[in-house]
Each structure stands twice: as structure tokens, then as C-alpha cells.
Amino acid sequence: MKVLVINAGSSSLKYQLYDMTNEGVLASGRVERIGMDSSIVTHEPADKPEVRDVSEILDHVTAVKRVIDMLTHSEHGVLGAMTEIDAVGHRVVHGGEVFKGSVLVTQEVKLEIKKLFDLAPLHNPAHMMGITAVEANMPGVPQVVVFDTAFHQTMPATSYLYPIPKVLYRRHKIRRYGFHGTSHSYVSDNAARLLGLPLESLKMVTCHIGNGASCAAILDGKSFDTSMGMTPLEGLMMGTRSGDIDPAIVPFVMNKEELTLNEVNSMLNKHSGMLAISGISSDMREVTEAMTGGDENAKLAFDMYTYRLRKYIGAYAAAMNGLDVLVFTAGVGENAPDVRAAVCDGITFFGVELDHELNARRSKEARVISTPGSRVKVLVVPTNEELLIARDTYAIVNETK
Ligand SMILES: Nc1ncnc2c1ncn2[C@@H]1O[C@H](COP(=O)(O)OP(=O)(O)O)[C@@H](O)[C@H]1O
Numbered sequence: 001m002k003v004l005v006i007n008a009g010s011s012s013l014k015y016q017l018y019d020m021t022n023e024g025v026l027a028s029g030r031v032e033r034i035g036m037d038s039s040i041v042t043h044e045p046a047d048k049p050e051v052r053d054v055s056e057i058l059d060h061v062t063a064v065k066r067v068i069d070m071l072t073h074s075e076h077g078v079l080g081a082m083t084e085i086d087a088v089g090h091r092v093v094h095g096g097e098v099f100k101g102s103v104l105v106t107q108e109v110k111l112e113i114k115k116l117f118d119l120a121p122l123h124n125p126a127h128m129m130g131i132t133a134v135e136a137n138m139p140g141v142p143q144v145v146v147f148d149t150a151f152h153q154t155m156p157a158t159s160y161l162y163p164i165p166k167v168l169y170r171r172h173k174i175r176r177y178g179f180h181g182t183s184h185s186y187v188s189d190n191a192a193r194l195l196g197l198p199l200e201s202l203k204m205v206t207c208h209i210g211n212g213a214s215c216a217a218i219l220d221g222k223s224f225d226t227s228m229g230m231t232p233l234e235g236l237m238m239g240t241r242s243g244d245i246d247p248a249i250v251p252f253v254m255n256k257e258e259l260t261l262n263e264v265n266s267m268l269n270k271h272s273g274m275l276a277i278s279g280i281s282s283d284m285r286e287v288t289e290a291m292t293g294g295d296e297n298a299k300l301a302f303d304m305y306t307y308r309l310r311k312y313i314g315a316y317a318a319a320m321n322g323l324d325v326l327v328f329t330a331g332v333g334e335n336a337p338d339v340r341a342a343v344c345d346g347i348t349f350f351g352v353e354l355d356h357e358l359n360a361r362r363s364k365e366a367r368v369i370s371t372p373g374s375r376v377k378v379l380v381v382p383t384n385e386e387l388l389i390a391r392d393t394y395a396i397v398n399e400t401k
């Protein structure tokens with residue numbers, strides 16, 4: 001069975017084609033700048049060279065058509081025909097309280113995802129475009145949706161409620177949902193396997209730090225708390241997102257700077273975080289490079305980023321009354337030993353002891369980077385949200401056959 005995994009954003013669409021007989025990736029790629037004058041398609045077949053194509057792709061329907069063209073291309077393709085694709089799995093960021101696991105796409109499911117547009121205005125409308133684009137290009141192919149929020153649906157009310165009037169929860173479902181759940185679930189499971197210990201017996205903190213970043217406290221194998229909230233803005237300092245701030249700053253700034261709701265939203269989501277403090281970039285690589293070159297703003301951004309991460313790890317260790325395993329994943333977590341060191345070297349008091357040589361070693365494999373004597377095991381586990389989406393899609397489509 002072949003499964004196409006799609007992660008549709010507002011102006012981009014990432015894809016991976018899996019052969020589920022061996023979970024091998026046949027091809028992957030991305031369409032960027034959808035709706036702009038020069039859109040870029042980058043297609044990477046597993047055993048052939050990468051191809052890039054610049055053309056005008058005005059919408060997601062055309063983008064999916066281009067992906068199918070690439071996958072079935074006589075030269076760069078990996079499929080004889082489109083009909084070889086048995087199912088499509090989509091990443092959907094917001095599943096609200098309705099979706100506690102992955103589901104087959106039906107009219108009702110689409111309606112529910114639409115109802116959640118308000119809660120994830122940047123993400124869910126784009127995912128819906130991806131789903132309808134697949135319907136238009138590949139009629140009759142079963143589709144499955146896998147939600148970032150689903151894994152966190154096990155959080156207790158003490159974690160997910162905000163201390164604000166309860167009527168807001170009843171009327172508008174304002175609560176913590178949490179995101180990156182597919183990743184937190186995948187890496188916690190893999191970390192336990194690597195340690196050869198049952199996941200249910202471990203108190204774990206997983207740090208998914210990429211462009212977006214979140215921490216999760218995992219207790220008894222379930223999400224107990226997580227740093228992102230009703231939207232992916234709360235919690236850690238991120239590339240361009242502020243993370244936690246005093247909520248009173250919002251009306252204050254709107255008043256003083258005469259900003260509209262959209263403007264203040266954009267300020268906190270797109271013009272804050274590492275980008276704002278470093279004044280250089282949202283990309284950790286560029287910030288670290290500037291810091292090494294002596295740039296003080298870059299150093300401040302780096303220090304704030306790692307300080308805030310330490311605070312969350314400490315908070316979750318207290319919340320769970322202990323910590324056995326600390327996991328780093330995603331772009332920064334997997335590739336930035338200096339970030340891991342800055343975090344771990346500041347929390348030695350509760351039994352974190354990093355092996356600096358292991359930490360500095362480059363590898364794409366899941367691995368332990370703490371010393372044998374470290375009471376808390378520290379691991380790097382590369383995330384693979386796409387693989388988990390492919391697995392869920394495969395299982396659900398097989399179940400419903
Ligand atoms: N070698 C590296 N060193 C430091 N940071 C890195 C490195 N490689 C990637 N990153 C960081 O990872 C981020 C992207 O993470 P990723 O998980 O791919 O994000 P997303 O899925 O949200 O696009 C980049 O913004 C960059 O800061």
C-alpha cells in the first residue's frame with residue numbers, strides 16, 4: 001500500500017510518499033510560494049537527483065496536481081500512475097475537543113474542521129485547501145486527518161483550563177489544546193524504546209524545538225501538560241513567536257501604538273521571538289553564528305531562548321514530581337548541541353548530567369547524550385511526524401476496508 005502524506009500550509013505544501021510494506025520513503029518534496037508569481041517545486045525522489053521547478057502555482061488544487069505530475073513523471077517520477085496511491089494522510093493542526101485521534105475524512109469531519117477555523121486561522125483553512133485539492137485531483141481516494149492536538153487530549157482540567165471566567169470555556173471552548181502532539185507522541189515512544197523501559201513508567205519532558213517550539217510533560221505515557229495553549233503562540237520563545245508574555249501587554253500596546261487586532265497578532269506571531277531580540281534572524285543557525293562572532297543581541301536572544309526552555313523543564317519536573325527522561329527533537333533540538341548544552345548545564349541540580357562529547361557528535365540516529373551516571377537520561381530523538389501520519393492513515397484505511 002502506498003500512502004501520500006501532506007502537510008499543507010497557507011502558501012506551502014510539503015509531501016512524502018511512503019511504501020507501507022517497508023515504511024520506505026519513495027519521494028518527498030515541497031511546493032513553496034503558492035499563490036505568488038514564482039512558485040517553487042522541489043521534488044526529491046529516493047534514488048534519483050533532486051529536481052526544482054519554478055512556475056506559477058495559483059492555488060492548492062494546482063499544487064497537488066503538480067505533486068502528482070512529479071510523482072508520475074517519466075524521468076523524475078517514482079510511480080507508474082496516480083492510481084498507485086492508495087490513501088492520503090494530512091497533518092491538521094487544530095482538532096479542538098472533538099478529535100481525540102486520527103479519523104477518515106467524511107463530510108461531517110470536514111464540517112468539524114471548518115468549525116475550528118476560528119481557533120487556528122493560520123493553519124486549518126490551509127489544511128482544508130489541501131483536503132479539497134486532493135478530492136479534486138484524486139477522486140475516491142480515502143483521506144485521513146491526523147491532528148496536532150489529539151495527543152494532548154489526555155491533559156487533566158488542571159492543565160488545560162485557564163483561570164478566566166468559565167463561561168468563556170463553555171461558549172467559545174477557550175482552553176489549552178497544545179500542538180506538535182504527533183511529534184511529542186512519536187519521540188516519547190521512541191525514547192522509551194531506546195532506553196528499553198516501558199513508557200508508562202517514565203516521567204518525561206519532550207522539547208520539540210523547531211520554528212514553532214513546545215515542551216510536553218509526559219506522565220504514564222500520556223500528555224499531562226504542554227506549553228502551547230489555545231493557539232501555537234503560548235509557551236516557549238520561538239523563531240518569530242513571542243511565547244509567554246503578560247497578557248496586559250496586548251491592550252497596552254494596541255492603545256499606545258494604535259495597532260489593530262490583526263497588527264498586534266502579527267507582531268506576536270511573526271515579528272517577535274528570536275527574530276525580534278537578535279534583530280538578525282529567526283533561524284538558530286544564523287543567531288548562533290552571529291553570537292560566536294561577538295554580536296551581543298544574538299547572545300541575548302540565545303540566552304533568553306535557553307533560559308525560557310529551562311524554566312519550562314523545571315516547571316514540568318515539579319508538576320510531575322520528578323523527571324526521568326529529557327528529550328530534544330525538531331530542527332533546533334536535533335541539530336544544535338550548544339542549545340542542548342546551555343539548557344542541560346543549567347539544570348544539573350536535579351540530576352541532569354550531559355556528556356559533552358556525545359552531545360557534540362553529529363548523527364541522524366536517536367541517541368542518549370547524558371553520562372552513564374546521570375539520574376535524568378537526556379536523549380536526542382529525531383522526530384518523524386510524517387511517518388506517524390502515514391502509519392495512522394494506513395491503519396485507519398485498512399480498518400475501514
Ligand atoms: N544545524 C542547525 N543548528 C541550529 N539550528 C538549526 C540547525 N538546523 C536547523 N536548525 C533550526 O531548525 C529550525 C527549523 O526547524 P524545523 O523543525 O524544521 O521547523 P518547522 O517544521 O517548524 O519548519 C530552523 O529555523 C533552524 O533555526
Ligand SMILES: CC(=O)OP(=O)(O)O
Binds near residue numbers: 148
Ligand atoms: C503548531 C505549530 O506551531 O506548528 P509549526 O511548528 O509547524 O509552525
Ligand SMILES: [Mg+2]
Binds near residue numbers: 210211330
Ligand atoms: Mg515542524
